Amino acid sequence: MKIMINKLTLLLLCTLVLSINHVQANVLQQSITITGKVTDEFGESVPSATIMVKGTSVGVVSDINGQYSINVPNRDAVLVFSYIGFITQEVVVGNQREINVTFSEDLIGLEEVVVIGYGSIRTADITSAVVSVKPESYIQGSVRDVGQLIQGKVAGLIINTTSGNPSGSSSIRLRGNTTLHGTSTNPLILIDGVPGDFSTVSPNDIESIDVLKDGSAAAIYGTRGTNGVIIITTKRASADIRSRVDYSSYLGTQSIRKRTELLDANDYRRLIAEGVIGKSHDYGGDTDWLDEISRTPLIQNHNLTIRGGNQQTNYLLSMMYNNSEGIFKKSYRERFNIRADMNHNMFDGLLQLNIGILSRNDNSSSFSNGIFRLVNQYHPTIPVKDENGKWFEAGIFEVENPVARIMEQDNSSSSLFNRINGTITLNPIEGLSLKALLSWSKYHQHGGSYETHNHISTVRNGRNGSAWLDARQNVERLINLTAEYRKNIGDHNFTLLGGYSYEDFDGMSHSMNNTDFPTDIFGRHNIGLAQAINRGSTFWSMGSNRSITNLIGFFGRVNYNYKDRYILMASLRHEGASQLWGTKNPWGTFPSISLGWRLKEESFLRDVSYVNEMKLRAGYGVTGTQPNSSFLGVATLGYSGAVYTDGEWMQTLVPSRNPNPYLRWEEKKETNIGLDYAFFRSRISGSIDYYNRVIDGLLYDYTVPVPPNLVNTTRANVGKMKNNGIELLLRGIPVKTKDFEWSADLNFSTNKNKLVTLSDDLYEPQNSYITAGDAQIPIYGPTHRLDIGGKIGNFWGYKVIDIDNDGKWIYEDPSTGNPVPYDDFAKVDENKMIIGNGLPKYYLGWNNYVRFKNFDFSVSMRGAFGYEILNFARMYYENTKTHQQYNRLKSAYDPVFGKAVLNNDLDLEYNSYFIEKGDHWKIDNITLGYTFNTENIKYLNSARIYASTLNTFVITKYKGIDPEVSASGLAPGNDSRDKYPTVRTFTIGINLSF
Structure with missing residues (x-):
């Protein structure tokens, strides 16, 4: 049945x-066929120009020769010709059957369309801080994720790549830190309107990236918009009259950009001969441990895109395969992406259907944790293996043979991500568009690790083989329903938008580990074979978890334009989230308003020929931050230990959280004032923005008395933080001819941060400051301090100003400023000072593009200035008291302050001597390409080859391996001694279009 x-x-x-x-x-x-050709101002053909029938979704794309053919319903139809970088033109069909169009260049892109929340607008109509990055500006070569494409391209958007791990990802921060205990400091990332991240889609599939930076632009996303919004639009199917196949491929390799300068075996033997180190510490070998665990990796990437169809139905199919070996042996990432997009138009564009399917499969392995620390610490005279062919282990506390660590451990992970989304658009009457976006996605990841019987864990801890298994699954669903109405009444242009949004998240995870295996044959794939659980050993564990959240929002927006001169945009979102269930404020309201005044359209500037655009913008918007856990507002119970009662053990339940019915959103209230400009036929253009952010209701955990409270901490919205800054963008086209072109852009940003308060009439913190960061074992203690009234990122420690003749520190007394000898100085918190700050004050980006005939050359550079770095490698490996079997930096035996070598009786210590200036200038990407002339080659539309480098050069005085360190959280600027070193990448590639 x-x-x-x-x-x-x-x-x-x-x-x-x-x-x-x-x-x-x-x-x-009954339709009419129109043909023609599209050219530019030099008479050159413009391929891939879009020709649309106005008011419908019917359209085509010009071919390689700029020619097109399109069916229109009648002679009253209007054809809209558009192409990125050119002014859009509209032509009434009338009695014409051939329409040829010559484009004029739109150097500042006033007619280009920019994607904003739940819609799009012309660049000329933007009233907020919004930046659009097009494909021609992307970083080229072997990028790890979409984030690297726009590194250094957007003022105020800081994207850091602090690791060379092929499985790693970029960190993102926009306009400073906005929370202490919020969900995330990352911007909201939308891929075709659906939340995701930089790894959701292949970099090859990106059509455009739009960044909503200020509150007035992001407020329509409510609680998800506090950190800004990055809207990624993928390449879509289009109404082309011909099929098209694009293939791109590159091969690459990597090298460690800078090595830690450690003592080698010859250095050790020299120090032994000089009596500095005991003879017993020469193991007879000569080992470069970094060489032993690293390799010259191979990177390959292949991308195939197929497009086809007609005005009624069209499709796109994209497939990508990437295999990236890491510098460390056995580290890699293998990824396969497949994406399909199909459009179907019905009833002359009255109804439009779109369906998108995305699938991504990842396989990866990483040995970043602990390996680099072992490489730096392990003695260079220790051989890799002993005379019996077994791994040589020196038996040093917490230090083991790094080669054995890698080779005797299997550490891998696999994941599968599937997403299907569809859009139904109905245009029942002129100007009205009803749209429904539905999306479902599922992410499943499983992985684990196995340590063999030859692994140090067996030798040291007697585990006899050890296995870990973990798995997690996330299912997300999304529904967006919107109605948009556009109406022009004389000089008045209106756009009204209303909508409803629902999304939910269901995440599950489980993990377990077991030890004491009879054999290594099965690895982690027969974890029940181990006997630790059966024998009552402590070397096993298991656990599972599930989390369900949902978010509901109602929103609206109005856009108004009068004579292309005065522009207004206002929005409102009312939103509720399950994280605030049980509180009095589960719903939040987030308004925004922004205004634009196009001075160029006023009489006093309209006829000024050298001014092409001048627009003032001002905006204000409110956004929120979701709490990072569920049920924070209600009292909860948690399982504790067992008690023995009436002859049996019973699990106990104890209070785990105090209720706080007044818990609410963190709210960011942001004001933005900006100016857009263009001069001299738009050869010079750019923008200036000033913003002021006030984050109200910061979440913080306060110590409270018990009783009357159930537990001794309560989370409450009390704090306030401020961020303000300036962002500048300057674009220039010094030269532009048929054969030679040079364009450049320069962006600058600065940000100031202040924690205003953490107190109110009910809650008061225990201290007037927050500590953060970890100096690590055996130094212990925080590295940073955030004072109320102070700024994030301050290093907090002892300040040394000199060294005595015995090689002992001389400190500064924080209360008097006087020098204090080492033996008289008390190591207490009261003697610590602010000794630097790990957040850069200024960021600068400079991007250049040069074309000479068929050759193209691009250089992307960026820098950070006005900050310090805590060099953990120097702090740990310049100390000579630590075990003589540990390796050290060559600089450990250099005179400190040019006076004396550090005394070998001094303990490891965190002080200002290891704080360094982090200012740097990076030449990120250099690309040289050549485009072949394919006019006489049948079926081949275009062909280009290129060579590219990433992380090419760094100009800095910083002594560590890379000055680009983490700038997120409350402890920015800590350069860990245990990380995957950054790499320099070399790539050669080819792009073909058929």
Whole structure:
């Protein structure tokens, strides 16, 4: 019966589709065919220009020779010709059957469309701080994720790549830190309107990236918009009249950009001969441990995109394969992406259907944790293996053979991400568009690790093989329903938007580990074979978790334009989230308003020829931050230890959280004032923005008395933080001719941060400051301090100002400023000072593009200035008291302050001597390409080859391996001694279009 119903359903669907196609075919039989050619101001053909029938979704794309053919319903139809970088033109068909169009260049892109929340607008109509990055500006070569494409391209958007791990990802921060205990400091990332991250899609699939930086632009996203919004638009199917195949591929390799300068075996033997180190510490070997665990990796990437269809139905299919080996042996990432996009137009554009399918499969392995620390610490005279062919282990506390660590451990992970989304658009009357976006995605990841019987854990801890397994699954669903109405009344242009949004998240995870295996044959794939659980050993564990959240929002926006001169945009979102269930404020309201005044359209500037655009912008918007856990506002119970009662053990429940019915959103209230400008036929253009952010209701955990409270901490919205800054963008086109072109852009940003308060009438913190960061074992203690009234990022420690003749520190007394000898100085918190700050004050980016005939050359550079770095490697490996079997930096035996070598009786210590200036200038990307002339090659539309480098050069005085360190959280500027070193990448590639 069930099979019969399925067959009948399929038959009905086929009948419906055939009926619709028959209706459309009748309509098309009455249409008029228009042909023509699209050229630029130099008479060159413009391929891939879009030709649309105005008011419909019917359109085509010009071919390689700029020619097109399109069917229009009647002679009153209007054709809209558009292409990125050119001014859009509209032509009434009338009696014409051939329409040729010559584009004029739009150097500042006033007619370009920019994607904003739940819609799009012309660049000329933008009233907020919004930046659009197009494909021609992307970083080229072997980028790890989408984030690297726009590194250094957007003022105020800081994207850091602090690791060379092929499985790693970029960190993102926009306009400073906005929370202490919020969910995330990352911007909201949307891929075709659906939340995701930089790894969701292949970099090859990106059509454009739009960044909503200020509150007035992001407020329509409510609680997810506090950190800004990055809207990624993928390449879509289009109404082309021909099929097209694009293939791109690159091969690359990497090298460690800078090595830690450690003592080698010859250095050790020299120090032994000089009596500095005991003879017993020469193991007879000569080992470069970094060379032993690293390799010259191979990177390959292949991308194939197929497009086709007609004005009614069109499709795009994209496939990507990437295999990236890491510098460390056995580290890699293998990824396969497949994405399909299909459009179907019905009833002359009255109804439009779009469906997108995305699937990504990842396999990866990483040995970043602990390996680099072991490489730096392990003695260079220790051989890799002993005379019996076994791994040489020196038996040093917490230090083991790094080669053995890698080779005797399997550490891998696999994941599968699937997403299907569809959009239904109905245009029932002129100007009205009803749209429904539905999305479902599922992410499943499983992985684990196995340590063999030859692993140090067996030798040291007697585990006899150890296995870990973990898995997690996330399912996300999204529904967006919007209605948009556009109406022009004389000089008044209106756009009204209203909508509803629902999304939910269901995440599950489980993990377990077991030890004491009889054999290594099965690895982690027969974890029940181990005997630790059966024998009552402590070397096993298991656990599982599930989290369900949802978010509901109602929103609206109005856009108003009068004579292309005065522009207004206002929005409102009312939103509720499950994290605030049980509180008095589960719903939040987030308004925004922004204004624009195009001075160029005023009489006093309209006829000034050298001014092409001048627009003032001002905006204000409120956004929120979601709490990072569920049920924070209600009292909860948690399982504790067991008690023995009446002859049996019983699990106990104890209070784990105090109720706080007044818990609410963190709210960011942001004001932005900006100016857009363009001069001299738009050869010079750019923008200036000033912003002021006030984050109100910061979440913080306060110590409270018990009783009357259930536990001794309560989370409450009390704090306030401020961020303000300036962002500048300057674009220039010094030269532009048919054969030679040079364009450049320069962006600058600065940010100031202040924690205003953490107190109110009810809650008061225990201290007037917050500590953060970790100096690590055996130094212990925080590295940073955030004072109320102070700024994030301050290093807090002892300040040394000199060294005595015995190689002992001389400190500064924080109360008097006087020098204090080492033996007289008390190591207490009261003697610590602010000794630097890990957040850069200024960021600068400079990007250049040069074309000479068929050659193209681009250079992307960026820098950070006005900050300090805590060099953990120097702090740990310049100390000579630590075990003589540990390796050290060559600089450990250099005179400190040019006076004396550090005394070998001094303990490891965190002080200002290891704080360094982090200012740097990076030449990120250099690319040289050549585009072949393919006019006489049948079926080949274009061909280009290129060579590229990433992380090419760094100009800095910083002594560590890379001055680009983490700038997120409350402890920025800590350069860990245990990380995956950054790499320099070399790539050669080819792009073909058929």
